[in-house]
Amino acid sequence: AQSVTQPDIHITVSEGASLELRCNYSYGATPYLFWYVQSPGQGLQLLLKYFSGDTLVQGIKGFEAEFKRSQSSFNLRKPSVHWSDAAEYFCAVAAGTSGTYKYIFGTGTRLKVLA
């Protein structure tokens, strides 16, 4: 069965520090992978996605993620965190066939940023 694991429930970093949020997936075929961010009181916003091609994908707000098939991972990174990045981050895999997909989400990682 498809699944997504985000091993870190909470992460705290200082403003200006680098960030890496871990995501591992289980899926039999080539996955479609996503990172979403949910700010307090806000809806989910797509940060970036991977379908195929270049395994390093760039997203909004200075985020990037790297797909590593050998490790079944799709970790999210940012070189310098801003206080406004404090939010909850969800990794997801789209599972399905023939153009119909449902999204399997991880349990999320809550990011706290220290001033």
Place this chain on the structure above:
Amino acid sequence: GAGVSQSPSNKVTEKGKDVELRCDPISGHTALYWYRQSLGQGLEFLIYFQGNSAPDKSGLPSDRFSAERTGGSVSTLTIQRTQQEDSAVYLCASSPGLAGETFFGPGTRLTVL
């Protein structure tokens, strides 16, 4: 509207009552999803509508939960005989059918007393 809208934004109900949650997807989007987000949990898939195909109901937790999508647009999620464990934020999302271009609504926060 420009995005996915959901109503009500908050719903408080008594245990045993029925509730209906509404989702207005982005116009033209053929795919519509319902998810549930409980405190400390991830997003739990509930149901998925894609065009005229039979919906994927594999995530509905019990037969108290049902959903319909009328005219390929508006969707209603109904929870009958609500229980306290049904308390959560219910999120709706829509997509034009291409994986990855999915937009989420703000959610309905359901509290069952």
